[in-house]
Amino acid sequence: MFSSSRPDTGLFVSFEGPEGAGKSTQIAHLIRRLDGLNLSHTVTREPGGTPLGSRVREVLLDPELTIDPLPEFLLYSASRAQLVANVIRPALGRGEVVVCDRYADSSLAYQGFGRGLDAELLRDITAAATGGLWPHLTVLLDLDPQLGLERAARRGQPDRLERADLAFHQRLRQGFLELADADPERFLVLDATLDEAELEQRIWEAVRSRLPVPKS
Numbered sequence: 001m002f003s004s005s006r007p008d009t010g011l012f013v014s015f016e017g018p019e020g021a022g023k024s025t026q027i028a029h030l031i032r033r034l035d036g037l038n039l040s041h042t043v044t045r046e047p048g049g050t051p052l053g054s055r056v057r058e059v060l061l062d063p064e065l066t067i068d069p070l071p072e073f074l075l076y077s078a079s080r081a082q083l084v085a086n087v088i089r090p091a092l093g094r095g096e097v098v099v100c101d102r103y104a105d106s107s108l109a110y111q112g113f114g115r116g117l118d119a120e121l122l123r124d125i126t127a128a129a130t131g132g133l134w135p136h137l138t139v140l141l142d143l144d145p146q147l148g149l150e151r152a153a154r155r156g157q158p159d160r161l162e163r164a165d166l167a168f169h170q171r172l173r174q175g176f177l178e179l180a181d182a183d184p185e186r187f188l189v190l191d192a193t194l195d196e197a198e199l200e201q202r203i204w205e206a207v208r209s210r211l212p213v214p215k216s
């Protein structure tokens with residue numbers, strides 16, 4: 001029913017992987033590189049990125065709340081729908097590089113592989129929420145869950161996601177890897193224990209090779 005599409009202008013790059021994998025670190029490096037070339041960009045994150053998304057984010061990350069898997073997924077989808085319509089599509093339309101800290105793959109991994117929701121249901125609702133928009137490039141920072149939790153814990157108070165059990169995080173990792181296997185052209189899978197500078201270099205090569213060629 002829904003078709004998936006890559007936008008025909010701009011470059012849409014998403015970062016995926018567990019908490020503590022180094023997404024924020026590498027996004028900061030990528031932005032510096034883009035700035036160095038004077039390439040206009042929009043950086044955003046899920047859940048969040050719009051006023052609605054920020055409110056939804058507070059709800060999703062509130063350790064006081066118990067949220068069942070389906071409403072959890074629908075909240076992410078609501079945030080995503082608003083983000084795609086108000087931020088991502090307009091920026092791509094202007095020809096920008098859009099960098100998103102998590103996107104729909106996170107829902108497929110967390111709510112599908114992690115929480116056991118039906119994959120087809122997730123795909124249908126995701127297609128409706130995004131209008132079938134998928135990134136040109138998805139950087140998956142793959143990390144042993146134990147290491148990820150240790151890294152995240154060093155940053156301070158764990159949120160609701162970080163406190164979930166290790167088995168859940170193992171399923172999550174497997175889920176991300178299966179998603180990557182199913183779409184090898186879109187995914188760049190990197191070992192998140194590599195050196196920060198090495199990761200930066202590999203990510204930059206993948207982004208640079210996909211940059212829209214300027215018409216001059």
Ligand SMILES: Nc1ncnc2c1ncn2[C@@H]1O[C@H](COP(=O)(O)OP(=O)(O)O)[C@@H](O)[C@H]1O
Pocket residue numbers: 017018019020021022023024025026151152154155192193194195196199
């Ligand atoms: N390649 C790396 N090797 C070792 N530690 C890293 C690396 N990249 C990031 N870190 C550290 O891991 C922690 C989590 O990084 P962060 O970028 O916040 O992850 P995420 O945004 O995926 O949750 C931080 O303390 C960061 O300094």
Ligand SMILES: [Mg+2]
Pocket residue numbers: 023024025
């Ligand atoms: Mg982060």
